Amino acid sequence: MAHVNENYLKLPGNYLFATIAKKVEAYSKAHPEANIIRLGIGDVTRPLAPAIIDAMHKAVDEMGKAETFRGYGPEQGYDFLRQAIIDGDYKKRGIDLELDEVFVGDGAKTDVACIQEIFGDDLKFAVADPVYPVYL
Structure with a gap:
């Protein structure tokens, strides 16, 4: 029968970006005059560079034609x-x-x-804190 690796239960149950949002909100209320630059999820400050836009347009055009369509790439x-x-x-x-x-x-x-799959289940490993939440 499958069971949960007990070590996962020891990891903190927080989501970094939610924690940041709460701290920013509290700081904003305490310091309404502050000009805060937000670097959280999906909070960008500048538009895409022209080179990126051009490359994306070319890629879309390429994928829109049967003769240049690629679909899923090879495994590697x-x-x-x-x-x-x-x-x-x-x-x-x-x-x-x-x-x-x-x-x-x-x-x-x-x-x-998936990397954990290559290690034995009797080994210890560390997870950085803070870390991108999905890694937890």
């Missing part, structure tokens, strides 16, 4: 993307990587949630 990510990561992020810093040393996942949440 498209080769062209993995090579661009190597060239743009590593080679220029003097780090040589092979294509099979880079993978593109669907996001850190999945990776962090």
Whole structure:
């Protein structure tokens, strides 16, 4: 029978961004004259840069045509993307990587949630505090 790992029950039951929102609200009430720059979830201050907008338009156009539509990528990510990561992020810093040393996942949440599966259930691990809430 499946059961919950008891160590998860020891983790605090807070959501970082909800805690931040409560603190900001309390501070705002106590200091109504304060000009607060909010950096919480979905609270952006500047529009997208033109280069990003152009790239997104090109990607949408590409995905809108049968001959250039890609759908879901391969398990490790498209080769062209993995090579661009190597060239743009590593080679220029003097780090040589092979294509099979880079993978593109669907996001850190999945990776962090799944990484525990490779460890034995008798091992201890730490979770940073504060941490992005989904990691808890």
